[in-house]
Amino acid sequence: MARRTCGFHRASANPSDPRSLLTTAPGSGAGRRGAASGRISKIVANPFLVRKSTSATRGPTRSATMDRTNLLDEKWTLEAADALGSLVENMASVFAKSAPLVERLDALGDEAFVASLLGTRAGVGRDELAAFRALARILKENPGRFDKARLSPAAATALQGASNEVRRAAQDVLRAGGRLDRDAVDRLESFVHFTSKTESERTEIGRSRLLESMIAKASPNAVRLIESSVDALLEAIDQFRWDHLPRDASEEFEPFVTWKEYLADYARVVTLANSALLDFERHLGPVESMVEARPGSHEEAVKRAGDALGRFASGAFADRGGFAFETDPPAMLSTELTDALFYLASNPPSASEGGVLATRPPRRLRALELCAGAGGQAIGLMSAGFRHVALYEKSYTRARTLRKNWPTWKVRRADVRKITDEELAGYRGVDLLAGGPPCEPFSQAGKGAGRRSDENLFPEMIRAVKVVNPRAFMFENVPGLAHDWHATYLAGVCAELTELKYKVDIFTLNAADFGLPQDRRRLLIIGIRDDVEGIFVPPVMTHPVGRGVVEALGPLIIRHETPAHLRHLVPPDSHQERYDQWAESWRIAHAGDRLPTITKTSSEGRAPRLKRWAEIGFDVSSFADEPPSLLEVTGRDFKPRFTLEMLACAQGFPSKWSFHAEGGGNFDMVGDAFPPVAAKAVGLAIYTALSGVRFDLDAALTEPLIDEGMIGVRPLRGRKGRSWQETEGAEKARRVLAGEPEAEVEPNPKLRPSLRHVVSILDADEQGLDLPVVASEAGLAGPVAESHLRRKYSA
Secondary structure, three states: OOOOOOOOOOOOOOOOOOHHHHOOOOOOHHHHHHHHHOOHHHHHHOHHHHOOOOHHHOOOOOOOOOOOOOOOOHHHHHHHHHHHHHHHHHHHHHHHHHHHHHHHHHOOOOHHHHHHHHHHHHOOOHHHHHHHHHHHHHHHHOOOOHHHOEEOHHHHHHHHOOOHHHHHHHHHHHHOOOEEOHHHHHHHHHHHHHHOOOHHHHHHHHHHHHHHHHHHHHHHHHHHHHHHHHHHHHHHHHHHHHHHOOOOOOOOOOOOOOHHHHHHHHHHHHHHHHHHHHHHHHHHOOHHHOOOOOOOOHHHHHHHHHHHHHHHHHOOOEOOOEOOOOOOOOOOOOOHHHHHHHHHOOOOOOHHHHOOOEOOOOOOEEEEEEOOOOOHHHHHHHHOOEEEEEEEEOOHHHHHHHHHHOOOOOEEEOOHHHOOHHHHHOOOOOOEEEEOOOOHHHOOOOOOOHHHOOOOOHHHHHHHHHHHOOOEEEEEEOHHHHOOOOHHHHHHHHHHHHHOOEEEEEEEEEHHHEOOOEOOEEEEEEEEEOOOOOOOOOOOOOOOEOOOHHHHHHHHHOOOOOOHHHHHHOOOOOHHHHHHHHHHHHHHHOOOOOEOOOOOHHHOOHHHHHHHHHHOOOEOOOOOOOOOOOOOOOOOOOOOEOOHHHHHHHHOOOOOOOOOOOOOHHHHHHHHOOOHHHHHHHHHHHHHHHHOOOEOHHHHHHOOOOOHHHOOOOOOOOOOOOOOOOOHHHHHHHHHHOOOOHHHHOOOHHHHHHHHHHHHHHHHHHOOEEOOHHHOOOOOOOOOOHHHOEEOOOO
16 A cells, blocks of 8 residues: 655656656545545544643643654544545535536626626635636546546636646646645746756846846845935925025015025035936936826826936026926926925835824825715715715705705716716816715615616716726615626626726625614725725724614603603603603613614505514604604603604714705605715725725724814805905816816916915815915915925824
8 A cells, every 4th residue: 555645756757757746646545535534523523632641741832843753643643634635625526516617607708797796696706716717627628537636726727827838737747646736836837947948048047037136136225325315405405495595475586695605505406416316317217218107106206206306407496497397487485396306205104104093084085976965975985085076966955955064065966877978087087986876776675677777877887987087986885786686787787897997896884883873784886996006995893883772862862851860850640750751661672772774765665664663662654843742752652753863863964964855855865875984984995995094993983074063164255355366266276176177277377386386275275284384475386295284283
């Protein structure tokens, strides 16, 4: 009987035979494994069979080396190894049976749809799907031979992209009864590549690898050299500006010291700039050879830094060109050139890098929202660090609600289907596209028309993603979208979004996990553009906040209860006594209850809805204008009716947020909303994916969503004469911040530096930043960088 081995052994002395590297002994291990399979459950259930010895003869600790000559229970050790081998073979068998199913699905002719369907319906990731597809091809190439082989999913995936020579070598290993895992495939690939080269080619490969590794080791030194040169240059520029330039736009340019000292300091900046430019071009190449890059990319930042170095090295700065990229007229108070150089400077670690997670976003990202409703999602996203460039809503009353509550929002009342591609293209490249398409087509309580419904707006959401090309998108809907009736449609939607080059994730959250007193599950479709480095991680609180009906809504429902210390003064059998008894009884009976999902009154059958709500202490046959009065309460079994204030609180709206419909329209508006706190949690997760800033979610969600004192507040309009920056410039700056191209907003090139300055001030104000006093009257000095601003409030 051949001895079983723990790994691979050489079956051939021929070094050119790949099987000599990978073949395992075919011995009788399979027979043992079959006998061991019946003992698997016994071994797994009682792993302490090995612990027979007393404490005096106990084996070594984990940190010590095991004494292989004195195993505590050799029989159990062998049984465990055989049982594990049997499990591995079982997994290989299941793996082999799964591959043909995927092959049959692929026969539909739409691999993207199959990938989305298996991801949303079966939880099969793209790596697992690639393994199944690779295995299906291997089975075709090796008919009837796989039962005797062992092939891991990772190995099948690796073989999918391997060369023909590697795949042929793998087939030889499988035919010989060998085992293939990812490491074995990598070794096969290296072996085939090695044997395909001549001796001289192998020498050249070795030489190239050595030189490449030496260059890689030298790269950090080159980066530090460039950073050191730029740091010295920035320090010299800062000192030069302090000593020789005016502090205010109203001052004439005149050196504060002698011209001789001015020219000496000027020459020092030029010398340091030439030194830094030499280091830059030695390691990164000439600036002239760098092609134009995508705005906002790292490549563009490097090129702009190189251009700034060239300006300082040529001496075209200060009185000979200013400190902006545009030299005519010289912008003496601008910081464009130095801001560009900061990209190459060494950056001290921020406080968050020391392990302290943020609770507030450090800067604003731009968001475009479709089907904005009453503002629940918009409130949450604004609190999560997004500034809305526009909100679109079809309903007049809901659009009015948005405008009345937050007048600075740019709200447009429009049907998404009637928004032209040209209009959407004006927001191209926005950070986040958010949408809440109607839920009725996919609601469990609705008609379930799904894709055939006139209210299905997912085609419009896909069109918007295609035209706007946002860095991320989020679409919120009901979990019914993933149920059997609509699962294939959901897979098709995700497939189309994936084909637009996005990493698409689907997850379901429950608003109750974020402190709301209702079980409200929502399905989220999240996409992160492929060129964004981050990934979306669903928000999960470390310590979920659970709040019941009594805690959250009790103060809004029970308004007339007698304080405990005055109960003895209440007359017996009075309305007040009945009210007090009911209040105490209601609190005790429903202390741990949570509301069912709040929906529009027309979305659910009346009888089941009344019964469900009655069980948790409410009468929803109609709504009330005020909480129950003393006269309304008839006894301990009294059930209060909902007011709009209670409903909005259960959805998590700020207490001062008002709704501007009539009749049941307000209740429908609130029932349709995405809870703001849930939107904030998702928004913070997207913010992290886009920026890399990590948040303490528990702490962030305990802070107020917004400053309620700003609800309904319009910008002040004074009567005194105001400058261009305060009137026309401010209006144009808001248009630029809303996403309109600068050249279209301000056709006059000479006024654009002024416009950029106003844009910087308004943007800084929205981010909670303020300008230093010395720059507050800078006038036409060009844009101001965030690094030159200070916080209006402390962290």
